[in-house]
Each structure stands twice: as structure tokens, then as C-alpha cells.
Amino acid sequence: MAVKSKKKRFGINFVIHLVLIILAVICLAPILLVLINSFKTNVEIVSNPLSRPRVLHLENYIQAWKTGNFSTGFINSIKLTGCTVIIVLITSSLAGYVLSGKRIKGSGVILMYFMMAMTVPIQLFLFPLYYAYAKLNLIGNIFATSFILAALYMPLSVFLMRTFFLNVPKELEESARIDGAGTAQVIWHIMRPVVSPGLITVAILIGLQSWNEYLISSTFLQGAKNFTATLGFLAMNGSYGSDMGVMMAAAFTLIGPIIVFFLCTQRYFVDGLVSGAVKG
Amino acid sequence: MKKRKINWNYFLIAPSLLISVSIILIPGIMTFAYSFTDWNGLSPNIHFVGFQNFIELFHDKIFYKAIQNNIIWTVLFLTIPVCIGMLAAMLLLTRKKTRSIYQVGFLIPYVLAPSVNAMLWLNVVFSPVSGVLSVFRNMGFDVSSPLADMKTAIYGCAAVDIWHYWSYLTVIYLAALRQVPTDQVEAARLDGCNGWQLFRYIYLPNIMSTVSLMFVMITIGSFLAFDYIKLMTGGGPAHATEVLGTYAYSFAFDSMKIGKAAAVGLFISFFGLIASFAYTKISSKEEME
Numbered sequence: 339m340a341v342k343s344k345k346k347r348f349g350i351n352f353v354i355h356l357v358l359i360i361l362a363v364i365c366l367a368p369i370l371l372v373l374i375n376s377f378k379t380n381v382e383i384v385s386n387p388l389s390r391p392r393v394l395h396l397e398n399y400i401q402a403w404k405t406g407n408f409s410t411g412f413i414n415s416i417k418l419t420g421c422t423v424i425i426v427l428i429t430s431s432l433a434g435y436v437l438s439g440k441r442i443k444g445s446g447v448i449l450m451y452f453m454m455a456m457t458v459p460i461q462l463f464l465f466p467l468y469y470a471y472a473k474l475n476l477i478g479n480i481f482a483t484s485f486i487l488a489a490l491y492m493p494l495s496v497f498l499m500r501t502f503f504l505n506v507p508k509e510l511e512e513s514a515r516i517d518g519a520g521t522a523q524v525i526w527h528i529m530r531p532v533v534s535p536g537l538i539t540v541a542i543l544i545g546l547q548s549w550n551e552y553l554i555s556s557t558f559l560q561g562a563k564n565f566t567a568t569l570g571f572l573a574m575n576g577s578y579g580s581d582m583g584v585m586m587a588a589a590f591t592l593i594g595p596i597i598v599f600f601l602c603t604q605r606y607f608v609d610g611l612v613s614g615a616v617k618g
Numbered sequence: 619m620k621k622r623k624i625n626w627n628y629f630l631i632a633p634s635l636l637i638s639v640s641i642i643l644i645p646g647i648m649t650f651a652y653s654f655t656d657w658n659g660l661s662p663n664i665h666f667v668g669f670q671n672f673i674e675l676f677h678d679k680i681f682y683k684a685i686q687n688n689i690i691w692t693v694l695f696l697t698i699p700v701c702i703g704m705l706a707a708m709l710l711l712t713r714k715k716t717r718s719i720y721q722v723g724f725l726i727p728y729v730l731a732p733s734v735n736a737m738l739w740l741n742v743v744f745s746p747v748s749g750v751l752s753v754f755r756n757m758g759f760d761v762s763s764p765l766a767d768m769k770t771a772i773y774g775c776a777a778v779d780i781w782h783y784w785s786y787l788t789v790i791y792l793a794a795l796r797q798v799p800t801d802q803v804e805a806a807r808l809d810g811c812n813g814w815q816l817f818r819y820i821y822l823p824n825i826m827s828t829v830s831l832m833f834v835m836i837t838i839g840s841f842l843a844f845d846y847i848k849l850m851t852g853g854g855p856a857h858a859t860e861v862l863g864t865y866a867y868s869f870a871f872d873s874m875k876i877g878k879a880a881a882v883g884l885f886i887s888f889f890g891l892i893a894s895f896a897y898t899k900i901s902s903k904e905e906m907e
Contacts, residue, residue: 358706368781369738425637428633429634448631452638457897459890462887464870465866616790
């Protein structure tokens with residue numbers, strides 16, 4: 339009897355792992371194919387995309403870096419992401435502090451407003467905003483575009499930061515107030531160290547999202563010198579789509595750094611995803 | 619003494635509100651106003667045309683096609699990723715040691731940029747020249763890209779978006795499942811519940827609020843669908859994959875009909891608004907508990 343149930347348990351475990359491995363393969367196989375094909379010549383890819391590369395064609399990567407204009411692209415991506423993250427961190431942590439607890443009149447209305455703003459479609463504000471930016475000559479301006487991304491991601495960040503501030507024990511702030519600390523001192527000396535994991539979570543979540551963003555950046559960042567890395571890659575697909583080896587190398591140039599970044603920060607990333615959606 | 623006491627909190631919330639209002643709220647109101655005009659984005663003359671834009675839309679076959687595609691998209695997303703996500707979450711729940719490794723593997727498509735994912739599928743899988751499809755073609759099967767066929771193109775786009783999206787649901791469901799009280803699970807086990815009964819009567823009722831919140835989020839997201847369709851088919855072939863998002867975009871930037879684009883934008887927002895009311899209801903109810 340005991341032997342039988344042991345066998346049964348082994349069978350169940352086997353099936354569970356099998357299903358999970360199949361799912362993982364579905365997720366990762368296309369990415370692996372990109373990696374393999376990035377070392378092959380176009381002729382090799384066309385004759386059989388699944389074959390192993392015979393010689394590692396690293397020149398694909400050099401060619402991709404040049405045609406994708408990635409030295410400009412990566413700097414622009416870093417600028418756009420950096421500006422967005424800094425704007426979001428400063429504004430949403432201050433707002434999150436104010437909205438945790440009843441510090442001002444109308445905080446309920448503001449919370450409601452942010453909740454609506456979180457679910458608003460981009461197409462509701464995109465078109466007037468585009469023509470306003472065009473009139474102000476801001477199309478192609480990375481700094482100005484980062485404000486749009488910041489506004490887009492702000493509601494979620496405000497809610498996340500608010501949750502982190504709500505978890506700070508009230509006594510901590512009260513005792514500091516009794517000792518005569520002002521609001522600025524409370525925020526900088528008492529709150530900042532306690533909520534800094536929250537700041538990291540928000541920074542990683544928003545950082546990845548703005549790095550990957552497509553609709554806003556492709557609309558507002560026109561002109562090749564303003565392209566982010568992903569936009570440079572897309573432009574390449576239009577003009578250079580014939581050499582698949584180079585295309586795959588370009589794709590992996592974009593995929594590689596993101597995967598490394600994700601592997602290093604996945605704990606914070608998962609935390610951010612979960613605390614945005616699961617309460618408790 | 620009393621006069622000097624300023625509530626600094628108003629200054630602290632001002633920057634975020636200022637940015638949000640000037641980028642989302644005011645242009646949002648302008649969109650509402652533009653939807654009643656014939657503005658083309660360039661000319662200084664704007665004419666008030668009343669409900670003309672809306673009436674034209676309601677006589678527009680492509681507009682109905684777009685709505686239909688949005689509904690197909692919603693149905694697909696409410697079923698396939700929800701089921702796969704839940705299955706994977708339940709399976710991961712039993713794996714204590716290998717859980718986080720699997721989770722990281724699953725999440726990798728989710729953290730990659732849509733533009734990269736779309737190009738990757740176009741060139742590596744769907745392409746009849748350089749993709750997995752070409753392998754089948756070389757073997758003699760007559761398969762063509764699902765994106766080239768008017769009937770299947772929308773499913774091809776959805777497949778890629780689902781591939782990218784489902785692991786997010788797994789992560790959320792798993793986090794909710796882990797909060798289910800273990801004594802309830804143990805008690806049910808002792809009573810002889812099998813796996814399905816355990817899920818149906820213990821786990822599912824406990825995580826229902828998260829599940830319904832995700833339902834609302836998926837519905838909202840499906841009406842906003844844009845990235846993958848724009849990147850993979852651009853709404854084609856012959857408007858077969860047009861959704862409201864891409865249709866509004868092409869009005870605004872291809873045919874320069876801002877009024878009409880605004881009208882479609884409002885229409886999307888209308889669906890979004892219903893869903894976000896539901897969302898607000900659910901999450902405020904949760905906060906009360």
C-alpha cells in the first residue's frame with residue numbers, strides 16, 4: 339500500500355513537472371531561437387532556422403550595432419527611462435505620503451481621480467497632447483516625452499507608494515513630531531529609510547515599463563537621432579529586413595540586457611506586480 | 619501664530635496632480651470637445667459639426683469590425699491566459715523549491731518589449747522564409763502565416779500577446795493562493811477532497827476577489843489593445859485585425875481626421891469607464907474588508 343502511494347506520488351510529481359517544463363519551453367523557445375540564429379548567416383537561417391550555427395558569426399552583432407544605430411539608441415533609452423523614473427519617484431512618493439492617512443481635505447477625491455486615471459485609454463488624451471506638443475516644438479524631445487510616460491505610470495506608483503507608507507507604524511511619525519520634526523524632516527529622516535524598498539520596487543517596475551514602452555515613444559520621438567533602442571530596431575526591420583542574421587543579432591542585443599536586469603531584480607519586480615493587484 | 623501654520627501637504631501633492639492633470643485630464647477634456655468638430659490637426663479653422671463624427675462611425679463597417687475584434691480579443695483573453703495562468707499557479711503552489719525558477723522563466727516574455735516580442739514572432743515563427751513555418755514548408759506541408767489570412771490574422775496577433783501576458787496572471791494568482799489559510803486546506807484534505815475539489819471549494823472562493831479584479835483588468839486591457847496589433851499587422855490585411863485602438867490611431871495620424879479619432883477614443887473610454895467603475899467598486903469593497 340505504502341509502496342503504491344509512493345509510486346502514485348512520483349507519477350503525479352512527474353506530470354506536474356512535465357506540464358511546467360512544457361510551459362517554460364513555450365515561453366523560452368522563441369527567444370532561444372533568436373539567440374541561435376543571431377550567430378548564423380542569412381543563407382543558413384533560410385535553409386533551416388532550427389539548425390545549430392556552424393561558425394559563430396559575431397560580425398552579425400557588429401553590423402547590427404551599426405545599422406540599428408544602437409549607440410544613440412541606448413543612450414536615448416537610458417535618458418528616457420531615467421527621467422521617467424526620477425519624475426515618478428519624486429512625485430509619487432510625495433503624493434503617496436500625503437494620501438496615506440487623512441492629511442489634506444479631498445484626499446478621497448484625489449484617490450478616486452488617480453484610480454480613474456489608471457484605467458484611462460491612451461487614445462483619450464493622445465491626439466490633443468500630440469498637437470499641443472507639436473505646437474510647442476516638443477516632438478522628439480526626450481525630456482518632454484518622459485513627462486508623458488511619468489503621467490501614465492503615476493497612478494499605479496502613487497498607489498504602491500501609498501501602500502508602503504500605510505505600513506509604516508504611526509508611532510514612528512508621531513514621536514518624531516513630538517520631538518519637533520517638520521514635515522520635510524519626517525519625510526527625509528523617518529519615512530525615506532523605511533519605504534526605500536518601496537522606492538526600489540517602483541523604480542524597477544516603472545523603469546522596465548518605460549524602457550519597453552511603444553505607443554507614446556513611437557508617436558512622440560520622431561527623427562532618427564531621437565530614437566530609443568527599440569525604435570531603432572523597428573526602423574531597422576523596415577530598411578534592413580532582408581538579412582535575418584543581423585536582425586536576430588539586433589533583437590538579442592535588446593533582449594540580453596533586459597533578461598540580465600530582470601534576473602538581478604526579479605524579487606522586487608514580482609513584489610511590485612503582486613502588491614499592485616493582491617491585497618493583504 | 620495660527621496664521622503661520624501652512625499645511626505643507628498641499629505642496630507635496632501638487633507636482634503629481636499638476637503633471638497628471640495637464641497630461642491626462644485636460645487633453646482628455648479636449649478630446650471630448652474635438653469629437654464634435656472636423657479639425658484636421660493643422661488648419662486653424664475648426665467647425666462644430668455636432669454628432670456628425672459619431673453618426674458616420676455608426677455607418678462605418680470597419681468600425682463594427684473593430685468592435686467585433688475587440689470583443690473577440692476580450693473573450694480570448696478572459697479564457698486562455700486565465701486558464702493557463704491558474705493551472706500554472708496551482709501547479710507552482712505544490713512546488714516549494716523550484717517555484718521561483720519556473721516563475722522567472724515564465725516571466726521573461728512578459729518583461730521584454732512588445733516591439734521586440736512582435737518582431738521575434740514575425741521573423742522566427744510566422745515567417746515563411748526564416749521562421750519555424752518554413753521548416754514545415756520545407757517538409758512539404760502547405761502552411762502559410764496565420765497573419766496573412768483575413769480570418770486567422772486576429773488570432774495570430776492574440777496568440778503572441780497571450781504568450782507575452784499569461785505569466786503575469788500566474789504570478790498574481792500564485793501570490794493570492796499562497797495567502798489561503800493552510801488549516802482550511804488541511805481540513806479539506808483530511809475530509810478526502812481531491813485536487814479539483816480542493817481548488818473548487820477551498821482555493822477558488824478564497825481568491826475570488828483577486829480573480830474578479832483580474833477579470834476587470836483584462837477587460838479594460840482588451841479594449842485598449844494596441845501594441846501587438848499595430849506592430850504585427852498594422853490593422854491589416856484589409857482591416858481584418860483592426861481594433862478600436864488602431865482605428866483611432868490611423869484616423870489621427872494617417873487620414874488626419876482628429877475629430878473622428880477623438881470620437882473613437884471617447885468610445886474606447888466609454889467601455890473603459892464601465893470597467894473602471896467595476897474596478898473601483900471591487901477594490902474599495904476589498905479595502906473595507
